[in-house]
Amino acid sequence: MDDSSLADLLSQFGLSDKEIDTYLTLLDHGEAKASTVADDAGVSKRYVYSISEKLEERGFVTVDDHVVPTTIRANPPEEVIDTLSRNLDEMEPALADRYTRTAPADARFEVVKSRVTVLKRAAELIANADEEVTLSIPHDRLPELADELRAALDRGVLVLLVVSGVEPGPDLGLDGLASVARAWSQPMPTMLTADRQSGLVAPTEMITRSNAGKEAIAFGQQQLGPILVGSFLGNYWPMAEEVYAAEPTALPATYRDFRHAVLEAELHRRAGTPIRARVRGRLVGGEEESFEEFVGRVTDVRQGLLAPGNNSFPVENSFDIETEEGVHLAVGGLGAFVEDVEASEVTLELIE
Structure with missing residues (x-):
């Protein structure tokens, strides 16, 4: 491997061009005084001290400032690689956890671990719907999706809404949020489908309590959408009581x-x-x-x-x-x- 290729790989670990030049010079010498490294790398001695401290923190070199003049020693390559590997291993779980929480809404499957993210995903799905939305949600969380539901209706989207955990009545504030809305006093899962091809399901406790320790599933699989719609219309919709229906749309x-x-x-x-x-x-x-x-x-x-x-x-x-x-x-x-x-x-x- 030539110096250019090696420098490219080192840059992927966050080393600047000057840090790479300094480190490669130290590798050539094994151990050297700061003045020697400065001359060979084309930088000032003060800069060598500064860079060496950063390289030492990352495990690339060891600075011996107990002797005069101070010497800088390149660590054995196997130790450097071992340190980098450990850092990557430690980083993987954090990256995987963060990726799960921020995966795009149209991913085939996504495990959602917080109520905030569930409501964010729901808002995104409603905002992107072109034809149909089915939604069940606790009544006290409905305001967090109200703007997206109004906009969907303005676009001509069919919105079938069930609000749960509230007694059915005419004063639930659902006018303009759905084509047809129903209410059910019992708790029920939060379920959403958009255009029959994407959606999410969240346990009741996850939406009603912020620290419930539950997880939701968001999906972007066309095969699952009709199944969830069928469950919504077949199991939950008939149990709820109609509390609002929009006026007929002007024809044609x-x-x-x-x-x-x-x-x-x-x-x-x-x-x-x-x-x-x-x-x-x-x-x-x-x-x-x-x-x-x-x-x-x-x-x-x-x-x-x-x-x-x-x-x-x-x-x-x-x-x-x-x-x-x-x-x-x-x-x-x-x-x-x-x-x-x-x-x-x-x-x-x-x-x-």
Whole structure:
């Protein structure tokens, strides 16, 4: 290895160019007076003393100031390497711990060890959502995510919210924070999904007590999102009581999130507004890429998003249309298997 390559490696351990020159000179001499090192390294004797003290602290050299003149001795390379290795071994756990706590929000999995970080991750996920957010959170922690929830609604995101640990009532301050909000007096885990492909789960104690010693899991795996949404809608949503629902959105409006389209269709149905759906999708059981448009008047909605629900199983959310030809079709979202049509995009419009 030439001097240039050796100098590059030494610089990775925090040595400056002058420190490297001084250390390499000492290696050549083994032991030398400060004046000798200064002459060979092209620095002042005072600077050699200063650099030598720093090199001694790092284990590269030994300074013998008990003799006159002071001498500086390069430590055996095996001792230097051993010292550097020990330092790296000691540093690894701290680096690993810090990396875990600051891993990016879109990492596939992240262990989160503090309430502050859980709420920070939740805010990031909500802020980046384009279509749908499902969230359960203790009511007294909700203000910490309120700005992100308002902004999500302003972007047209569907927000399904459960606040826990509070008695259901109309005065919980949820207006403008959700499309539909429910409350449950019992504690429940903090659960969040964003666009069905990323989210987090935190134990109740972790959010309600800052020193609970619990850990949360954040994920960015598309396969896990629908599972968590299914648990949210199937297990927790039905247990909570509806306390807020937004007004119907002005039409026409287009939705790539099918649950959002179902919610709006039901809101307009309850308001007595006749609506038409333009569905881009494919026949269930048909060719994977055989997309076409299905257009018809919305005749019925089956859903569990608004109370009272009328779906036959917890995650069923669908609607029926009647085409101009009198054909009746049941429309479901991505992965539909009991409906006639699997929709990828829905446009709702008023029937004049």
